[in-house]
Amino acid sequence: MTLAPLDASKVKITTTQHASKPKPNSELVFGKSFTDHMLTVEWTAEKGWGTPEIKPYQNLSLDPSAVVFHYAFELFEGMKAYRTVDNKITMFRPDMNMKRMNKSAQRICLPTFDPEELITLIGKLIQQDKYLVPEGKGYSLYIRPTLIGTTAGLGVSTPDRALLYVICCPVGPYYKTGFKAVRLEATDYATRAWPGGCGDKKLGANYAPCVLPQLQAASRGYQQNLWLFGPNNNITEVGTMNAFFVFKDSKTGKKELVTAPLDGTILEGVTRDSILNLAKERLEPSEWTISERYFTIGEVTERSKNGELLEAFGSGTAAIVSPIKEIGWKGEQINIPLLPGEQTGPLAKEVAQWINGIQYGETEHGNWSRVVTDLN
Structure with a gap:
């Protein structure tokens, strides 16, 4: 039997009944407040990837014996989406994060996936909460894709169940008042x-x-x-x-x-x-x-x-x-x-300007910026 691949076209979207208001930029703290929706996809060794779901942000329900808690079957990525000067939302080099995520998954016997499918799903997730992507230089939407083994049982072996999920967090500049060496x-x-x-x-x-x-x-x-x-x-x-x-x-x-x-x-x-x-x-x-x-x-x-x-x-x-x-x-x-x-120092300052310019759409650099949605 062929295992089902990750398929973004099958996504099921349930929107929140309680949309939150964007926080003022001055109140954004890294990793403390999250957008209204999350993405989850279950995987089993028997069937492969299940139906991707975009749904209201909520708690996970896991068995206390799940292997993630006992043997660290867990990996994650850190990436960002930006509101550009021409009012689009873009992700910065998401293909690089997906490539690394699959390498991490292979190393700890968790399932891999088609990178383009997950990029598409993350794009759909961001579209649901596009009004929460903060505006302004230094402000962005931090994206945290995570993959965990969820097999219930205390034996140390290859997980036969896993959960891929993505949560997002509006963030401000790392240095609120300029660089701090x-x-x-x-x-x-x-x-x-x-x-x-x-x-x-x-x-x-x-x-x-x-x-x-x-x-x-x-x-x-x-x-x-x-x-x-x-x-x-x-x-x-x-x-x-x-x-x-x-x-x-x-x-x-x-x-x-x-x-x-x-x-x-x-x-x-x-x-x-x-x-x-x-x-x-x-x-x-x-x-x-x-x-x-x-x-x-x-x-x-x-x-x-x-x-x-x-x-x-x-x-x-x-x-x-x-x-x-x-x-x-x-x-x-x-x-x-x-x-x-x-x-x-002078080079760090210049490098930050180079990368900021690409991330916020002031300059183009190959395929480094992937448009998620056009707010115009």
């Missing part, structure tokens, strides 16, 4: 990911163990961890973001934008990929080298002492870029230059 603690006392593990997958199980080291860093005055790995203390990620550093060769004067390579321990960030692509297109090749390579906290320390460390920032869906001003390592502080009177 952060202090990091270079962390070798805890490890975020390791070769052969699943640090490149967006699994909930990767996040909970990172909260304690962050609290420990916070107790010493740092906002986040700079995750190190291996005997050489390679720099991998910052908090839950990819990490970028800018160096300058004092002999040639050439600058280098560096980020860690995708070796299975690094999350394949959509923003990371966007920054690398745009940097290769827009930075002058005679002045810049764009590198995906291993680099260590030792190199950063040395280059800081030699005046060759120009800038550092994290990248991710929530903030686009998060400028870094200081790194604590072995009792010393590595200071990272910022623009005079600002809380960012």
